[in-house]
Each structure stands twice: as structure tokens, then as C-alpha cells.
Amino acid sequence: MQHEIIISGFGGQGALFAGQLLAYAGLAEGRHVTWIPSYGPEMRGGTANCTVIISDEEIGSPLVRRPTAAIVLNPPSFDRYEPLMQKGGVLLSNASLIAATSKRSDIRALPIKANEIAAELGAAQMANVVLVGSLVAITDVVRLETLDAVLEEHVSARHRDKLELNKQALRRGAAIAQ
Amino acid sequence: MREFIDGAEAIARGAFAAGCNFFAGYPITPATPILLRMLRELPKTSGVGIQGEDEIASIGMCLGAAMTGAKAMTATSGPGLSLYSENIGLAITGEVPLVIVDVMRLGPATGGATTVSQGDVQFLRWVTSGGFPIIALCPSSIAECYSLTQHAFNLAERFRAPVFIATDKEMMSAQQSVNTDAFEKIEIINRVAAPAGGEFVPYQTKKLADIPAFAPIGGEQLTRLTGSMHDERGMLTKKTSAVNKTSRHLWQKIQAHRDELEFTKLDAQEGAATLVVSYGITARSATEAVRHTRAAGKLASSLIIQSLWPLPKRALRESMRGISRVIVPELNFGQYRQEVERIALSLDPRPEVIGVDRVDGELITPQEIEELFGRG
Numbered sequence A: 001m002q003h004e005i006i007i008s009g010f011g012g013q014g015a016l017f018a019g020q021l022l023a024y025a026g027l028a029e030g031r032h033v034t035w036i037p038s039y040g041p042e043m044r045g046g047t048a049n050c051t052v053i054i055s056d057e058e059i060g061s062p063l064v065r066r067p068t069a070a071i072v073l074n075p076p077s078f079d080r081y082e083p084l085m086q087k088g089g090v091l092l093s094n095a096s097l098i099a100a101t102s103k104r105s106d107i108r109a110l111p112i113k114a115n116e117i118a119a120e121l122g123a124a125q126m127a128n129v130v131l132v133g134s135l136v137a138i139t140d141v142v143r144l145e146t147l148d149a150v151l152e153e154h155v156s157a158r159h160r161d162k163l164e165l166n167k168q169a170l171r172r173g174a175a176i177a178q
Numbered sequence B: 001m002r003e004f005i006d007g008a009e010a011i012a013r014g015a016f017a018a019g020c021n022f023f024a025g026y027p028i029t030p031a032t033p034i035l036l037r038m039l040r041e042l043p044k045t046s047g048v049g050i051q052g053e054d055e056i057a058s059i060g061m062c063l064g065a066a067m068t069g070a071k072a073m074t075a076t077s078g079p080g081l082s083l084y085s086e087n088i089g090l091a092i093t094g095e096v097p098l099v100i101v102d103v104m105r106l107g108p109a110t111g112g113a114t115t116v117s118q119g120d121v122q123f124l125r126w127v128t129s130g131g132f133p134i135i136a137l138c139p140s141s142i143a144e145c146y147s148l149t150q151h152a153f154n155l156a157e158r159f160r161a162p163v164f165i166a167t168d169k170e171m172m173s174a175q176q177s178v179n180t181d182a183f184e185k186i187e188i189i190n191r192v193a194a195p196a197g198g199e200f201v202p203y204q205t206k207k208l209a210d211i212p213a214f215a216p217i218g219g220e221q222l223t224r225l226t227g228s229m230h231d232e233r234g235m236l237t238k239k240t241s242a243v244n245k246t247s248r249h250l251w252q253k254i255q256a257h258r259d260e261l262e263f264t265k266l267d268a269q270e271g272a273a274t275l276v277v278s279y280g281i282t283a284r285s286a287t288e289a290v291r292h293t294r295a296a297g298k299l300a301s302s303l304i305i306q307s308l309w310p311l312p313k314r315a316l317r318e319s320m321r322g323i324s325r326v327i328v329p330e331l332n333f334g335q336y337r338q339e340v341e342r343i344a345l346s347l348d349p350r351p352e353v354i355g356v357d358r359v360d361g362e363l364i365t366p367q368e369i370e371e372l373f374g375r376g
Helices: A015-028 A075-084 A114-121 A124-138 A144-154 A157-177 B007-017 B032-044 B055-067 B078-094 B121-125 B142-159 B169-173 B240-255 B281-295 B313-320 B337-344 B366-374
Strands: A002-010 A032-039 A047-055 A069-072 A090-094 A108-112 B002-006 B022-025 B048-051 B072-076 B098-106 B112-116 B135-137 B162-168 B175-179 B264-267 B274-278 B301-305 B307-309 B325-330 B352-357
Touching: A002 A015, A002 A075, A002 A124, A015 A032, A015 A047, A015 A124, A015 A144, A015 B002, A015 B175, A032 B169, A047 A075, A069 A075, A069 A124, A075 A090, A090 A124, A108 A124, A108 A157, A114 A124, A114 A157, A124 A144, A124 A157, A144 A157, B002 B007, B007 B032, B007 B142, B007 B162, B007 B169, B022 B032, B022 B055, B032 B048, B032 B072, B032 B169, B048 B055, B055 B072, B055 B078, B055 B098, B072 B078, B078 B098, B078 B121, B078 B162, B078 B240, B098 B142, B098 B169, B112 B169, B121 B162, B121 B307, B135 B142, B142 B162, B142 B175, B162 B169, B264 B313, B274 B281, B274 B313, B274 B366, B281 B301, B281 B325, B281 B366, B301 B313, B313 B337, B325 B337, B325 B366, B337 B352, B352 B366
Parallel strands: A002 A069, A069 A090, A090 A108, B022 B048, B022 B072, B072 B098, B098 B162, B135 B162, B274 B301, B274 B325, B325 B352
Antiparallel strands: A002 A047, A032 A047, A032 B175, B002 B175, B098 B112, B135 B307, B264 B301
16 A cells, blocks of 8 residues: 655645654554655745655655645645545645635545644644644554654654644544544 | 665765765755754764855865865755866866765756756766866665765775765655665775875876875875876976876876776666666656556666766666667756767667656656657
8 A cells, every 4th residue: 555645835834744744653654655845945935845655565756646645734735736636535625724625526625624723722833733633534544643652752852842732633633534 | 774864864874984074065955954964973973074154165175174184075056066166176186085965956056946956967077177087976766875975985085086976856855764774885995095105206106097195285295286287296387298197197097997987777678679777866767667667568678877977888888789769867958868879879770869858846757758668
């Protein structure tokens, strides 16, 4: 099984971090993973996205043209990736910012008001983590418990006080998607 | 151990494995990750890591360090390489062992700072004035970032010459799960030291293709480094016999050893009519395309170039024999394809050479290459 995931948004929304969470979790589960960041030359803002592959087999080309799953955090990302989704793919969109909804009947599109959910938790910047929680709840990309362990390991000392909030954000995202 | 690392980390580790103890560089996307790792790790040993005030100072410091005996490396991207150009000439003529990483990004000038490219392939070949040969290696996997960096140091030491590692944004910033225990350790080669005592002639060699013994600046023996055309003592000269000898030595010391400088990976299939020649990040898509083509029951061969310069003529010629079509995918306008075409001209029957050129900042997909396998 090979999951080909794209996470995309404005710079600062945490698309790259969300992808790293998934990649580290894949690694912890003993699978092959690649993570490719892509961003503009701007210091702040601009677009940022990353491509994550999590696979049971050795990964050949790390390219993803037609994702099996995507988390889109802003309207331009929705417009770009919605048409590219593979049949049967899962598209999670941040409905707090994206008004559009998918008309495709061959994918599973789930709009989630991730900003509001994160804000309720008191951590508005965790919309990305909420949507990662949603993704793992409705796919078998990685297990939720693995993400907890990865957070323990990779949340920097500076953000240590946010560890529990991150775990809660994952769970809120998972609960709302199910 | 299974680790999740990028090419920049593997290059840094390869440099340490090779005995690198000096690094100077100036930040530039997408080469900065190498600078950061070297600055972080070098002081932990007895090494020196410096962020220079600019590129010109940085490579200058590397030259100086190398001539005192250090194993030096620097890393930059195209715009920085432009600034390195003059001092690269000094490294060639002064026979300075030095490893230079060029992390290619798109376009002339500032270009696409965060965008992948393979646009510096010919720039590296003719990187400074005079038209003398250089050595350039090109990894296409994280494991090769580690092994080829060690080779680059060995070649720099052995040939007393600048050696380039040609890589790109995706190779440096894409992280991947790899088994680092399987990384290849290369035996370290160090420059030949001048024998102690007696009269030392800094650039004296028995034969034109030989490499002069090394005595460090600041050591017991008097040595010289000059950017000017010099005789074997390292003294400026216009004497035609001495100038001729130095020029031909700088040419011969690489060209006479070019067979030993060929690093390639051939995966040939008996009876295949199509060969894909690739390098760097593009080799990954080429490998995938070959795998798909074979899985579909068709024949396909692949040659991956790990040493771009000097041109691995022997491997190219041998792999192209009996082939009717050669595909060369590149993230430029066919800079390496023109070299492949030149070799194709010397073969009978002469294979057709076709390129897949991509210059929009995206990678070439396996499908783009596969389509050409399918045709004809």
C-alpha cells in the first residue's frame, strides 16, 4: 500500500510541519517514507506545500501527481489539488477559509472548520494538526497513537508546553471526521 | 539504523567521513542546509566552520585553509558559483584540493531560489577562464550523497584540484527514510606530502600527468601559490617552455586519468533498443520509467551518470552500442544531451538521441520518459 499525500496552504499555516508529523509516524511504523517541501522565496506568506509518501515498498520516484489524500488549508490549494485527486482519494479542506466544496462524486471530500476547532482549544495555529487528526481517523495512513509518540519526540523544547494541546487537536480532528 | 534524512545531511556526513576539517560558506537557498550542518558539527571536533561575509571571502578562506593542509569544502548555488568563479581558477592553477557543492536552482541571476533545476551542468564544466578540465560528481540518491562526497574529497586530494558535487534543490531538501548502516564507507586518500629535507620544488613532477607533492604554507618548506602562469617553482613566468609545460600539466593531470574518473551505473537489458541516460534527481524518474517499461514486458536499458565531468566517454560509448534510441531527461535545455549526441555521431549504427527537457521548476515524471520508451 502506498499513500501519496499533499498538504498545502499559505506559509505559516504549518503545512510542512503537518507533513513531517505524518512522515515521522510512517518511519516509526517501519515503513518507507519521503517528504518533499516546496515553498516560494518569500520570507513570510506565499504558498507552501509538501508531498509525503508512506509506503510498504521501497519508494521509486518521490513525485506525486495524483494524490491519494490531501489536506488543503487555503482556497488556492483547494483549487489546485481538488481536480488532481485520485479516484477514491480523501480531500480534507479547511472550511474556515475555503468556501468552495467539491462536486466530485468519485472522491471523499470532507470540509472541516479547522481554524474554529483549533481556536476553541485555545491554539488557533493548530488547524494543521486538527486536520492531520481527521486524516488518520478516516484513512489507515498511520495510527493516531504513533502520532502522539512522534509529537513527544519532535515538539521542540520551546513548544513543550503545547504538547498536550497538540494531542488534543489531533483527537478533536479525529472525532469530527468520524 | 533507519533514519529520516535529506541529501544535505548525507553530504555533511560524507564530508566528515572523508576527514573534512574546514568549511566556509555564505547562506544561499537551497545550499544553506549544508552550511548549517557543517557549522553545527565542525566545532565539535577540531574543525573550523565559518560563515564568511560573502561568497568570495568564503571560497578564499577555503583555498587558504586547503593550502595549509586542511581538507576544505564549501557549498553554494548558481548565483554563488558565479562569485566563486575567479577563485576556482586560482584553485585550478594553484592545484588546491577543494570540494565545492553546487546545489542547482532554476534560472540565471536570482532565478527560482526555491526551485529545482539542472541548469549548471555546462556552467560547471567551464566554470572559470582558460578552459581547463574540472571534475564533477553527481549523486542521485541519499546514499550516493554520502559515498560520492567521500570520493570527491579523495579525488580533490589525489589530483590536487577543485572537485564539484553537482546536486539540486530536491536532492538537498527532500527527506527520506534510509538505512544509514548500508551507507558505503570509502577508504580515505590524502594528498602526497613532500619528503622532509632537501630542496622542495612546489610544482615539480616527473611526468606531465603526475601530481606534485604537497607542502603546507607555513610549514618547514618554502612553497608558493600564485594565480599567474608559473614555472615548477611557482614563480611567475612568460618563458614559453615553462608556460607550455604548466598548461599541459593542468590539462594532462585530469585528462590522462579520465578512465579512472568514470563513475557510472549501467543497468543494461540484453537486446534492448532504447537506453535512458540520466543523472541526479532525474535518474530517479528514469529508474522508475525503466521499471514500469520492463514490467509491461518491454526491454529497456539505463545508464546513470555519477561523474558528469570529465565526460565518461567510455561508459557512454559502450552502453550506446547496438542501441537505436537514447533518451536524455534533464532539467535544462539539453546540456548533457549535446555531449551524448557527440558520442552518438561516432557510432555505427548511429543511435537517435532525444531529450526530455523541463525548465518549469517541476521534476520530470517517470511517465514523461516512459512515453518515449513506448514509441517506435
